[in-house]
Amino acid sequence: MQKQLPLRPAGPETVEALLRWYEAERRDLPWRYGPRKKADPYRVWLSEIMLQQTTVKAVIPYFQKFVARWPTVSALASARLEEVLQYWAGLGYYSRARNLKACADAVVRDFGGVFPRSETDLLRLPGIGPYTAAAISAIAFGEKATPVDGNVERVVSRLFAVQQPLPAAKSEIRNLAATLTPARRAGDFAQAMMDLGAEICTPKNPSCLMCPVQQDCAASARGLAEVLPLKAQKLARPSRYGIAFLVQREDGAILLRQRPEAGLLGGMLEVPSTHWGDAPPQKKEALRAAPVTTSWVTVAGTVVHVFTHFRLELVVYRAIVPVDASFTLWAKQEHCRWVHRRDLHAQALPSVMKKIIAHGLSTD
Numbered sequence: 001m002q003k004q005l006p007l008r009p010a011g012p013e014t015v016e017a018l019l020r021w022y023e024a025e026r027r028d029l030p031w032r033y034g035p036r037k038k039a040d041p042y043r044v045w046l047s048e049i050m051l052q053q054t055t056v057k058a059v060i061p062y063f064q065k066f067v068a069r070w071p072t073v074s075a076l077a078s079a080r081l082e083e084v085l086q087y088w089a090g091l092g093y094y095s096r097a098r099n100l101k102a103c104a105d106a107v108v109r110d111f112g113g114v115f116p117r118s119e120t121d122l123l124r125l126p127g128i129g130p131y132t133a134a135a136i137s138a139i140a141f142g143e144k145a146t147p148v149d150g151n152v153e154r155v156v157s158r159l160f161a162v163q164q165p166l167p168a169a170k171s172e173i174r175n176l177a178a179t180l181t182p183a184r185r186a187g188d189f190a191q192a193m194m195d196l197g198a199e200i201c202t203p204k205n206p207s208c209l210m211c212p213v214q215q216d217c218a219a220s221a222r223g224l225a226e227v228l229p230l231k232a233q234k235l236a237r238p239s240r241y242g243i244a245f246l247v248q249r250e251d252g253a254i255l256l257r258q259r260p261e262a263g264l265l266g267g268m269l270e271v272p273s274t275h276w277g278d279a280p281p282q283k284k285e286a287l288r289a290a291p292v293t294t295s296w297v298t299v300a301g302t303v304v305h306v307f308t309h310f311r312l313e314l315v316v317y318r319a320i321v322p323v324d325a326s327f328t329l330w331a332k333q334e335h336c337r338w339v340h341r342r343d344l345h346a347q348a349l350p351s352v353m354k355k356i357i358a359h360g361l362s363t364d
């Protein structure tokens with residue numbers, strides 16, 4: 001039987017072991033540079049904003065599209081917001097795209113097109129919170145900063161066997177992570193922690209036997225690896241309901257409306273709908289929110305979409321209207337436009353709206 005080594009509290013030797021592992025096993029990602037190299041701040045920033053609440057696999061094609069279209073922060077600053085939103089469509093959490101453009105503008109306007117290196121200056125930029133500021137500062141500039149995302153949180157809570165549940169444990173975990181961050185190679189260390197969390201110290205079934213820091217891991221030594229981090233019980237996600245109005249012109253164009261700049265899916269295009277309330281709306285009341293007065297057909301089934309804070313369930317009403325002046329005029333007045341079906345892919349349409357259109361047209 002293999003003899004278990006005594007636990008060595010996580011410290012500088014843990015960091016060394018992790019950096020060695022990172023040099024050999026790190027993930028090859030399009031925004032990364034090799035170990036001991038500082039990355040391009042623009043690429044680090046862009047990737048970190050895209051990776052918020054989104055998987056690496058989903059981000060890669062978007063990242064490649066963005067850097068091909070806008071290779072520098074100055075190029076992005078000179079882009080039209082509408083085009084940025086179009087490129088972002090499908091990635092979700094659209095306020096990130098709006099902040100992306102605002103941040104590029106601010107870097108050009110206030111910093112001469114060069115990202116600042118300190119966390120304090122980075123935090124002043126739109127859309128950059130403590131995690132992203134620390135990631136850019138460490139990875140692009142080698143500053144001693146400690147980005148703590150969900151992966152790092154999990155690794156640290158296990159290395160030190162933190163018993164307090166999340167989210168209350170966040171500040172303890174941040175402090176413990178900071179005690180490990182080395183003065184040199186802080187960027188490599190940050191990325192090594194992210195990779196360890198993504199590849200080895202996974203939420204379920206962590207591969208402790210393959211882990212480069214198992215000797216230093218208190219959770220593994222105490223048989224708590226699968227249990228930590230503890231989480232406070234979550235409240236159930238509430239449901240909201242509404243009716244979406246899919247209006248199709250006889251020539252195949254679909255009526256879309258631009259959402260208000262502020263709030264959920266701000267500035268994106270939508271299929272007009274009723275307010276999304278706590279209960280399904282009554283038909284009579286719902287029709288007051290309809291974009292046109294016409295006869296509607298209810299499409300069988302519902303569209304369900306899960307946002308971070310609520311679950312949305314929509315019934316779709318569909319109508320086909322003639323190509324005449326009154327409908328066209330109405331569309332102009334209410335931030336609406338007609339978009340032909342063949343051009344839908346080029347629009348800034350969030351996933352939920354694509355689902356509504358697909359569901360509404362499924363009877364064709």
Ligand code: SF4
Nearest residue numbers: 201208211214217225
């Ligand atoms: Fe995570 Fe296991 Fe490694 Fe500890 S030994 S850091 S629990 S993978």
